[in-house]
Amino acid sequence: MKQQEWSKTTSTIFYGVVIFSFAGIIEAILKPIAKVAGLSSMSVIIEYVMPIAVIVGYVMYFVGLGSFKKLLEGGDGSAIGKVRTGLILSLIATITGWIPVIGWIAGGILNIIGFIITMTGFSRLKKSSSFPDNACKGASKLFSAQILLIIGWIIGLIPLVGGWIEMIFSFIAFVMVLVGWAKIKNTQITAA
Numbered sequence: 001m002k003q004q005e006w007s008k009t010t011s012t013i014f015y016g017v018v019i020f021s022f023a024g025i026i027e028a029i030l031k032p033i034a035k036v037a038g039l040s041s042m043s044v045i046i047e048y049v050m051p052i053a054v055i056v057g058y059v060m061y062f063v064g065l066g067s068f069k070k071l072l073e074g075g076d077g078s079a080i081g082k083v084r085t086g087l088i089l090s091l092i093a094t095i096t097g098w099i100p101v102i103g104w105i106a107g108g109i110l111n112i113i114g115f116i117i118t119m120t121g122f123s124r125l126k127k128s129s130s131f132p133d134n135a136c137k138g139a140s141k142l143f144s145a146q147i148l149l150i151i152g153w154i155i156g157l158i159p160l161v162g163g164w165i166e167m168i169f170s171f172i173a174f175v176m177v178l179v180g181w182a183k184i185k186n187t188q189i190t191a192a
Contacts, residue, residue: 012060058087079122086121
């Protein structure tokens, strides 16, 4: 494996995560501002540009994970495959969640399963003997971020205060995800 291949695939993953994360955040900030201020001119950005950016980011993340899986050997490739499978389940959960009641329940269950599968992938990578040390540290951050997201999601179910606490957990997890993928992206590997 060459450094150039490692850097290319992990950069695709990292920048995909950055794009879909920031596009989602910007959309969440602009929606209430546009509504309160009556700025219909922002609707094009909110309704079209941000969702397209989110999709582009997820496609980059998905494609990057696929390329990264092929680049890695044995258990590490399999672990990235679990992360990719978890992503697919989470995306299906999001789409399923658009269906009232039954979709919310099914989407919630699929999301939990997706999180658990993703966690098992990151857990395997953080303990990998063939994954470079800095990359293992990045995977450890990603694993911890998944735990925070699950805890935050569960706490978010508490009426009144749950949503605020979930937001704090989600923000911390967001930072950990960026740091984790940055660590993996910036890892210097030795040629095998």
